[in-house]
Amino acid sequence: GAVVSQHPSWVICKSGTSVKIECRSLDFQATTMFWYRQFPKQSLMLMATSNEGSKATYEQGVEKDKFLINHASLTLSTLTVTSAHPEDSSFYICRAGTEKNIQYFGAGTRLSVL
């Protein structure tokens, strides 16, 4: 079964609203969490890396104030898309890493902003 639970799997929201995506490690402690974004027929693009209890490190070109990442515990990280607009519509995927560098991916969240 899945060891990383990502929720919701699909969300539709109105432009201007905020959306929170959760990523939970079910039976291990995720010391590092990565958030990716994927446009149709394109690669997964790393948005940010976060370590539990620390501020996230964002990749160049990713707006920190728009994509808020929280990694407050070893089993939960959240990505909040603030004031979402249609151009934020995409597929978002989390990846959880353990201390032994074992990596597990979430199933992804499809965000559609109307």
Added chain:
Amino acid sequence: GDSVTQMEGPVTLSEEAFLTINCTYTATGYPSLFWYVQYPGEGLQLLLKATKADDKGSNKGFEATYRKETTSFHLEKGSVQVSDSAVYFCALSRTDYKLSFGAGTTVTVRA
């Protein structure tokens, strides 16, 4: 910067057919190379990997050989099954943490 290019899909095959998905990369130094698979409704799973030139990764009947001279890491399977229907991603990493992915190739195997 690092980049990965893999063949576009979708690829549709009959059961027991031979599957090849091409993957080439651009990177400085000696990256590690990976193939990930994503089954419907699930997260990406590591399928196989190779960490140095001429290494062959293999798993579940799939193979890929790290070819530095051609900067390639093509995925092959001799006889596919319906259960192999999935999206396949080629990726590279120069560290253990950051991955650069290809766009993914959707494979559908018909009975």
